[in-house]
Amino acid sequence: MKKFYSLSTDSFIPISHDNKHLFNTYELVNNFVRTRFSGAYKNILAKPILQNYTVDWYSPYNNLQETIDVQTQRKYFAFKDELQNHINSLSQSADPNDRNWAGLLAKVFHQQDNKLFSNGNDLCIVWGWAFKNDQIKRPNIIEEEAEITPTAEILPTDPTPIPQEPITPIAEEPTPMDEPLPEEEEIIEEEPLPIEPEPITIPTPKKSFLGFLKEFAAIYGWLLVLLLVLICLTFFYKSLIY
Structure with missing residues (x-):
């Protein structure tokens, strides 16, 4: 184990659980992590050793430095997500x-009470004191696109000239003379004969008795008037005599 970090007990307040300081539970928590997690996290917990008013932190990893880079935080939150499943259970x-x-476990790995150390590959956590660290945040960064290696510029190649063969002109075939079309025979149209209209006979209507009287009155009306006058004179004369 190699010492990689030290802190003064006067600078931070130790966190307790069940009337016991957290740094005194290292062996319990470390055994839990080693038995419940994969090998990538078996040394994630730094070991604290208290000497007077200084706490020295140890880890089997070399060249550890405090960091909040994206890669380290991704590893930290991947571990936290797996840990949370155990805590919920x-x-x-x-x-x-x-x-x-x-x-x-919730207190040991509380986000604001952790410090992250890494050498670029391995992650180690300093814990157990109220660091009030607000620099650790779940990264929400889109993966950088892989660098695209520039392709070699393709230079245009000169096209191979194609030998051109001389084009022999094609002799035009003589077109045949236009033959005269036969004359069309003149068609003489015969004039149609005039059609004489047939005489239309209008039947004479039969005279009724009333019509006969009207016709008679029209012709002999004066005679009737004369007879009427004579009859009146006759009656007048007879009335004078008697």
Whole structure:
């Protein structure tokens, strides 16, 4: 184990759980991580050693430096996501000891009370004191696109000249003389004969008796008037005599 960091106990307040300082639970928490997580995280927890008023931190990794770069934070939150699954499972257990473990792990790996150290490949966490670290944030950065190597410029090549063969003119075939078209025979149209209209006979209507009287009155009306006058004179004369 190699020392990579030291802090003064006067600078930060130690965090406690179940009436015990967290840094005194290193062996318990470290064994939990080694047995429940993959090999990539087995040395993620830095080991604290208290000497007087100074805490020295140790790790098997070399060249560790405090950092908040994107790659380190991605590893940290990948570990935190897996850890949270264990905390949720323990907190829902009916066993009080399991629920106590859930509270202990939540405090040890509290985001604002952690410091991240890395050598570019390995991650190590300093913990157990109230660092009030607001620099650790879940990265939401789109992966950088892979660099595209420039392709070699393709120079245009001169086209190979194609030998041209002389074009022999094609002799035009003589066109045949236009033959005269036969004259069309003149068609003489015959004039149509005039059609004489047939005489239309209008039938004379038969005279009725009333018509006869009207015709008679029109012709002999004066005679009727004369007879009427004579009759009147006759009656007048007879009236004078008697």
